[in-house]
Amino acid sequence: MRIITAQDIEEVMSFRDLLETLRRAFRVGVVAPSPHTQRIARPTGLDDGSLTISSAWHNFAAQDTVERGFIGTRLESCLPTSLEHDAPAVAGVYLLQSGKTGTPLALLDGKALVNWRTAATSALASSYLSREDSSRLLMVGAGNLAPYLIDAHASVRPIKEVLVWNRSPAAAQQLVEHMQGQPFKVSATADLGGAVRGADIVCCATSANTPIIQGEWLQEGTHLDLVGSMHADQRECDDTVISQARLFLDSYDNTPTTTGDLKEPLADGVLSLQDIASDLAELCQGDRAGRRFYEQITLFKSTGTALADLAVAGHVYLRV
Template sequence: MHIYTAEDIAAALNWGAVIDALREAHQGPRPQGDSYFIGDAGFGLFSRGVVLPGYGAGLKVCSINPGNSSLVPPRPVEQAAFVVIDEQTKAIAAFMDGPEITRWKTAADSALAALSLSRADSQTLLVIGAGPIAQALTAAYLHIRPSIKRVLLWNRSPEKLVHARRLIGEQVAVEVVSNLDAALEQADIVTCATSSLQPLVKGARIRPGTHVDLVGGFREDMREADDEVLRNARVFVDDYSTAQASGDICGPLKSGALSHIEGDLFDLCAKGATRAAQDRTVYKNAGGAHLDLVVAQLAIRRHRRQTSHLTG
């Protein structure tokens, strides 16, 4: 068994390779998987497991403690590991830094879907949240949409955005905004990665033609968007089972604001989505262990090539 650190994983990956790997995997067989959560908003243990033909199996284990963000100095909210099981031998092949795998797979998941669901001429990106996932989403969207000229950043604690703003670089105009409603009215793409229990994205503020990417909420009590965001929108998810367990999907389904889900990431990779300029699209990125497994196997292959080159 090999242990892969966050530095090992980051050095092996880039956005193009990760997005391509996820696209290829979603043109093959569907995974078998399950997940569980024990706890509440204060603390939780979270796990997902998967078997995916061609990739082996994997198990993600997380300890989630939001209170860590308030410590001085702050500690990571999520402590996690991802275990890779070899397809042939069924042996545990790798033990990987969970947050780093999550960072790459989550942002690439949204970016892959957005290639079909967002307008190719999108110019203004609104990023809601300030954590590592929000920062990764910013980088992934800038990779797939070079048309973006402006990035708006919003977070409940704006002081946390100073570091994120520096990471974006100088290729686009970056603005930390205080008025979220006004920012929503300007955005062509909205991506939200928070642990909010109350809707932040309001349908009344979303322009026709906007793509809304909801990433943060995975429990039924978590909501990033109100019902009006999904009403009369074209709604897609990455994984039916995990998405329908999230408040952003099960809430509108229960209220009747959402009548059906148009497709998942397998559907998008198989046939895409032809969109009209005025379509409002919504993507619920709730994750799935098959995504972690695909990215983990990519990191393993690329790391081996890098190290064999250095030692050769």
């Protein structure tokens, strides 16, 4: 069995290749049971940790996948006390097995896999939902995922200018310095509203508990990509955004019930399930239209899928 490190993953990846692997995966589909989460109790009963196990495998009833199919399982822990030891709050690994024999093939670094999977999924959605001439990207959030998201969006649209906003201006400036040398201009901004008004694509990767993107800021033709605030008590956009935008998901299976950006508007009657235009599988299969006209505001909400995890893991395994 191979051990595939984060460095190994970085060395073989490019978004252009990965997007086509993901596009094929969403067209074909996989078997993906609901994730299973166990609570890891703490002595005080507060700030308990969790262990989540999510799996997926190719449909082995289809003859063309019997010989090359995979089984994949992601194990991910979230322990609040990890911060006390200067460790990531969320950590995990990905086990890839042969679909024919069940033999373990590789153990992949979970964080690196999720970084590439999340950013590539956003870019895949953008290829259907953002305007083809989108050249101005606003990155809201300056965490570990931000540079991947910037590069991913730039791989599908002619990005010429990137603005970075973060609650900590120092963190925004640090990301700007990290991204120097790219074929587009990168700079920081303190004016979030003004930056949203001037952006073709707004990408958010934050852990905001209250909405930071206001619908009154959105201009005609904007594409909004929400990949942060994945829990039911977290939100990145307000109800005005939800009521203005044509809404798309990475998957119908879990997104509406797991993220506050949709769960709260659904509960309040601002949004109905019938208002959701499509998920990525339907977009990639051509069953539903993406952007319908130039001035339309589109919104993609992502919480991650086991399908994308498996596709990215297999993509890496075949290249390392």
